[in-house]
Amino acid sequence: MLRNWLVPALLALGQVALWPGLPLLGGEPVDRVQVAAGLAATVLAAIALGWRRRAPVAALVGITPALSLGQLATPVDALMVIICIDVIALYSVGVRRPARVTFAATAALVGWQSVLGIAIYGTGRTYAGNLVIAVVVYLLAAGLGRSRRRWRAARQDAANRLARAEADRREASVVERQRLARELHDVSAHHLTSIVVTVTAARRLAERRPELAAEALEFAARAGRETQSALARLVDVMRGVESESGSGLGRRIEELAAGFVALGQPVTVRLSLDDRTGPCTEAAFGIVREALTNALRHAPGGAVQVRLDHRDGVLDVEVANAAGTAPAAAGGLGSGRGLAGMRERVATAGGTLAAGHRPDGGWRVHAMLPETSASAVDRSLLRVRGPRLADIAIALALAVLPVSAVLLPDPAVPRLDAAGGALAAMLLAAHALPLVWRRRAPWRALAGVLATTAVWPVVVGFDLLPHPAVDALATGMVAEFVAVYAVAAYGRPRHLTWLAAPLAAGALGAVAVTAAAVDGMLIEQPATALVAQLCTVVVAALFLVPLGALWGAGFAVRLRRDRVTARERRAVAASTAGAVEMAYAERARIAAGLRAAVLRHANAVTAAAEEGRLDGVLGEARAALAAMRDLLGDLRGDPDRAPQPTAAAIDALCRRQRDAGRVVELHSPAAVPALPPAVDVSAYRVVEAALAAGDAGPARVTLGYGAGDLRITVTGVPSATADPVAAGLRARITALGGRMSLDPAGTMDVWIPAR
Missing domain, CATH: 3.30.565.10 (Histidine kinase-like ATPase, C-terminal domain)
Known part of the structure; x- marks a missing residue:
């Protein structure tokens, strides 16, 4: 509440103190009607500005008639304080409303100023100068508002990403437990239960059909070996292949393939990529992992080709396997969610997926993942995609405002003819144009600004412009200050951005002294070269003080921005890493349980069957089944339970x-x-x-x-x-x-x- 009304209250108090406060205190006569109109306009505009955060467009609509009333009913320049209220309201529109609304509001304000200016100033130089200044200021306010909106949107994007990462972390552990439970249930239902039922029936019918004992032992041995193979393969996948490190995608894919080769699946890898990371590469790794797992389950022994390429901004992923050369002993381990999971990964990365049978009886998975998804995090954090409205408005302001000042009437200022005005405008435009790229290429923008400054001594030497226009060129040196700030805020490498201040100071000192020498101010002095050098050093030192301060301000803003974005990245990375670690810890815990209990009993089943001990087979099978059921009970007891950290x-x-x-x-x-x-x-x-x-x-x-x-x-x-x-x-x-x-x-x- 205080934030909303503090600025309007200060502006209103400042306006009342300036006018009519100062004239009344000085004993000057002030028209009571004008005072009443000015106070009414001040109060109405301040009240409307107080609603700029909740309803910025409505606030702007309320401000314009109040300012119109005040400017028409009071002396010119009487309302110098509250005259900027519409600019503040437009900035709020840019921050809180879409681009189309901001542009419409800017256009409406320009139209309003063009009509109001005629009523106040009539037509002529004054009207033209004030209108140009108003247009530039409105564009600058709208551009800065849009920049602030992008920053706020980036922060909201970061918060949303963190929330999604936390949700994914919790959901991933639940899904992982459910998937493992399904796979373990397949093993227990298909193998262990069959052994228990078969051996129990053979024992019950042993007196009437003794031949069933031998058949049961043979079946138990075969089923026991299948159980051993299935469980061992599942354990190896959970403890080895599922491990995700922070290394590059290519290295991770090769390690993944090596794990499947160790399980008996021939895998050939062909990679053409770098070590970038992000959602795109994580999706690619997950797709390859799921495709290789499916090949191992459904086509064991079949040759698998894995190919990953970066082409035209797209990560091309293909996994193709031939028909299996061995029975699909692990076919029952599937959860039925492999293809759906791959489609979800691809959809999250903004890509496309095609999967289906091959003519030779194999299977092919082909995904196209745009690399822009992988870099969307950084771009949404920094939002530096090309010149924005604020950059254009700043360049336009530095190019136009000095010339507009010359257009305003002043008895001491000679009228600038059309040719002089055009030349001054072109020089200032060329000087300010590099600032359009102040975010994308700050060093080049600074170089361009300094290079165009070198033309000014030529203009002074050939007397191409009158002194007022030359003074306008001098005010254009603000562009150097803006460029130095941009280098501090966006330049790379960060530790060398301080060089921008002395470079700009030296260039400005040299240009200023050269222009003065050409103009004749130093010609009459003895030892002109030495004097010029000393003057250059002194002027450069004078420029260095404000330029250094501005560099410090830009660098401080950069440090704050980097801290915010780094904190957001760390939070998302920590959540993502936590999801991987928790899921892997859950797999490792289940794998340890399988090794410690179920797999040991399964091995004992096979050994007892080979030794011909029917009672031993039944006992070990029941023990393995009980251990499996305990493990499943732990997994399914509470589906929303977070996995126990290890x-x-x-x-x-x-x-x-x-x-x-x-x-x-x-x-x-x-x-x-x-x-x-x-x-x-x-x-x-x-x-x-x-x-x-x-x-x-x-x-x-x-x-x-x-x-x-x-x-x-x-x-x-x-x-x-x-x-x-x-x-x-x-x-x-x-x-x-x-x-x-x-x-x-x-x-x-x-x-x-x-x-």
């Missing part, structure tokens, strides 16, 4: 602490090995509780993995060594058969058996 996620936990401003070091001598699920989860919870105990100082986490144990040392956490945090941690560790020692100075040492 030791693999401790690194991400420490990074989040560092992002929050705390110094946390992690030391781990090796990669996280396969741990029992309870130990895996407890390792993360121990570190999490220690770091979250309430301490803000530096901390250090050390992980040690032995042959059959896990050791965790956390230092710098004195709050974690006191109750109730220590009591809770001790209870968890004791339940696992571990030990914990505490140092009141802030060190916690934990040992957990990991067998």
Whole structure:
């Protein structure tokens, strides 16, 4: 509320103080009707401006008649303070309304000024000068408003991306658990249940049909081997192929293909791309991974060709496999969502997907992913796609306003003829034109501005313009200041942008002194060359002070912008990395469970069948089925439950602490090995509780993995060594058969058996 009304209130008070306040205090006669009209216009315009954020167009509609009343009913230049209220309102329109509304409002204001100017000034130089100034100022306000709108839209885009990343992170873990549950259910229903049913029937009919025992043993051995193969392949995919690193796309694809080659699938990779990252490359990696997984499931042994190319701004992805050369033993593991998932990835990246059978009996997946999707994040953050209205308006203002000032009547200023006006306008336009590219190419814009300044001594030397027009050229030096600011705000490399200030100061000093020398101001002095050099240094130093200050302002704006965009990128990257880490931790946990229980029992089923022990087959099959059902129950018990973080996620936990401003070091001598699920989860919870105990100082986490144990040392956490945090941690560790020692100075040492 205060933000809305502070500016209107200050403008209204300033206007009343200037007029009629100063004339009344000075004892000057003031017409009461004019005072009443001026006060009414001030109050109405200020009230309308107070609604500029909620209803900017309505505020502008209310301001224009108020200003018209005030300007027509008061002396010329009496309302010098509130005269800018319509410009502020137009800026608000540019910030809060679409481009078409902004342009329509700008055109309406220009038309209003053209009519009002005739009523106030009539026609002539005054009218033309004021109208040109009004047009340029309106365009500048609209352009700056549009720039602010882009910045706000970029921030909203970043917030939306972060929200989507967080939603995807939560949804990805749920979808991953559901997918794993479906695949594990396929294995248990198709293989283990069949073994249990067959062996049970053979035992029940053993006296009447003893031959069924041999058939059941043969079936159990065959089904057991199929179960082993299916589970081992699933475990390998979950623990190996699914690992996503931060390396380039090409390297990740090659590592992915190598994992499938190790599983017996011949894969050939042909790549023509770089190491860029983003939604486009992530979609490509996911498509290749899903296509290779489908080939392994449905066409094992069939040759697979993987091709990725960057062509004409598009990432071309193709995965084609021949018909399988071995039975599809893993065909039952599919969830039926592979193709739908690929289509969702492609749609998210804004591309197209074609998938279908090949004439030779194989399958082909072909995706076209536009690279613009991969760079849309950075472009939406910075919004520097070509010259914008603000850049054009700034260049136009610097080109037109000095000439417009010459057009205004002044008895001391000689009238500028048409040829002189045209020459001055062309020189100023050429001088300001490079500023149109001040964002895209700030160094080139500065070079162009400085280069055109070198023409001015020639104009002075040949006396091509009268002195008022030369003064107008001098005011055009504002372009150098704008260019230096642009270099500071947008130039690269960032650490060298400071050179813009001394370069511009030196060029302006040289031009100013050369023009003065050509004009005869230095000709009569002795040792003209030395005097000119000294004058150049002095003038350059004088220019360097404001140019340096402006460079500092631009660089400060740049640092703030970079901090904002970097913080947004880090947040999205952390959320995305968290999704990958949590999904991989979930896969690793399930894979550990399969290895520790189900796969061990499946191996025992095959061994018992080969040894001819029917009771052993039944017992091991039931044990494997029970372990599988326990695993499925854990996955399906709560579909909205977030996956339990494991030791693999401790690194991400420490990074989040560092992002929050705390110094946390992690030391781990090796990669996280396969741990029992309870130990895996407890390792993360121990570190999490220690770091979250309430301490803000530096901390250090050390992980040690032995042959059959896990050791965790956390230092710098004195709050974690006191109750109730220590009591809770001790209870968890004791339940696992571990030990914990505490140092009141802030060190916690934990040992957990990991067998």
